Amino acid sequence: MIDASATLAVDTGQAAREITLVDPADWDAWSAACSPAVCASLAAHRMTGKAGATAILPGDTPEDWSALVVASPDDRLWSLAKLAETLPAGTYRLTGGDPGAAAFGWALAQHRFTRYRKSDDDRKPRVLLVPEEAARAETIRLVDATATVRDLVDTGAADLGPAELEAEVAALATRHGATIDVTRGDALRDGFPMVHIVGQAAAAGREPRMIELSWGDPAHPRIAIVGKGVCFDSGGLDIKPSAGMRLMKKDMGGAAHALALAGLVMAAGLPVRLHLLIPAVENAIAGNAFRPGDVLPSRLGLSVESTNTDAEGRLVLADALTRAGEERPVLILDFATLTGAARVALGPDLPATFANDERLAADLLVAGEAVGDPLWRLPLWDGYDDLLKSDVADLVNAPDGGFAGAVTAALFLRRFVPKGTPWAHLDTFAWRPAAKPGRPKGGEAYGLRACYQLLKTRYGA
Structure with a gap:
């Protein structure tokens, strides 16, 4: 395993091979000015200036070679990722000097999830030079946080249940001097009844729990970060088909995002009072097991009719959001792999984003654009609130008919957020179905860097 810190170094003028990055729009002018040897090499590579193309360029001697990549400014984040995966080990410098955002893709491209593979990886890092230590350190933190999400999501459910998720939060708390509080057993039954009921069918050793981490000066603005921690989702008695269950190890992807974001906040020392909440369960x-038709009590006091036991994530999140709201935060962010409807509407790359505050919604979209981690807002459409009505309880967890599934799920969660508290909900996929340079198939962080950018902008120095 290559540590992210080994992939970036501060440029002090040390020897390094050059990497030239060319915009496709500038290709004709750039290639026309090349030396005969470089022109011949480009012809041999059949280079046409298409974005994503790479080549090795000859120098005056056989050892004096450099690298070329054609990349659009729109894809600057990942422009060097392919080279980071394919170049020989060594030290490299971008001809323009500062790689900027591309340093993130360079470093992350060298991360591998190796937990289940035979340890025969003898790779050495490709080192990219950056102009200053502050930018290097921040990039490494972002790489490590993204790798954390990927690794947790890629881990099989047999090795990452509620207890292991608790251990991850405890380790994070230890690293940053935070405190951790975990509610289990009878206390969970009384304090977080929907978390208890959703997870009560799990085997011994995989019992449900509410995990809370607190950090920072109580005088600072309080922010709450909530993550859905369903470590495996069978669908419950409304059992999923095998194809739908195949990737349900990733149903704790929201918790992975929340944990990683909390780590970024603490590592950066943002002046906030942080409250991380992860309801950790297995829907077994x-x-x-709880049944369709059961009426569940909630921490808020509302009763919820279970119309679908496969709509369990919103139940455990509801108790967590209630707990978060009790501390009167100035902001609540939640992450959840919540609905297939969001994926049908937006695909895997765009987290469906809901917000009850216009300024928060706008700031989140701007933050995502700024760091190349886009979000897409969907409406908290009041007209669909009636779909949550129940004949026997205060509301249902899943309306009949399937219309606007991502919207009605968000409307359900809104019932448990205190009025007047700015709140955003990210319905994220947490999975990349097809590989791209720097982005292997598997667990993925969507919306993590956008939310971190928002918090830095609002609360950073």
Whole structure:
């Protein structure tokens, strides 16, 4: 495993091979000015100036070679990722000097999830030079946070249940001097009843729990970060088909995002009072599993009719959001792999983003654009609120008919957020279905850097 810190170094004038980055719009002019040897090499590579193309360029001697990549400014974040995966180990410098955002893609491209593979990886890092230590350190923090999300999501459910998720939060708390509080057993039944009921069918050792981490000066603005921690989702008694269950190890992807974002906040020392909440459960099948038609009590006091046991994530999030709101935060952010409807509407790359505050919604979209981590806003459409009505309880967890599934799920969560508290909900996929340079197939962080950018902008120095 290559540590991210080994992939970037501060440029002090040390020897390094050059990487030239060319915009496709500038290709004709750039290639026309090349030396005969470089022109011949480009012809041999059949280079046409298409974005994503790479080549090795000859120098005056066989050892004096450099690298070329054609990249659009719109894809600057990942422009060097392919080279980071394919160039020989060594030290490299961008001809323009500062790689900027491309340093993130360079470093992350060298990360591998190796937990289940035979340890025969003898790779050495490709080192990219950056102009200053502050930018290097921040990039490494972002790479490590993204790798954390990927690794947690890629881990099989047998190795990452509620207890292991708790251990991850405890380790994070230890690293940053935070405190951790975990509610289990009878205390969970009384304090977080929907978390208890959703997870009560899990086997011994995989019991449900509410995990809370607190950090920072109580005098600073309080922010709450909430993540759905369903470590495996069978669908419960409304069991998923095998194809739908195949990737349900990733149903704790919201918790992975929340944990990684909390780590970024603490590592940066943002002047906030942080409250991380992760309801950790397994939605299992047993004789005591909750049923369709059951009416569940909630921490807020609202009763919820279970119309679909496969709509469990919003139940555990509801208790967590209630707990977050009790501390009167100035901001609540939640992450959840919540609905297939969001993926049908927006695909895997764009987290469906809901917000009850116009300024927060606008700031989130701007933050995502600024760091190349786009979000897409969907409406909290009041007209669909009636779809949550129940004949026997205060509301249902999943309306019949399937219309606007991502919207009605967000409307359900809104019932448990205190009025007047700015709140954003990211319905994120947490999975990349096809590989791209620097982005292997598997667990993925969507919306993480956007939310961190928002917090830095609002609360950073």
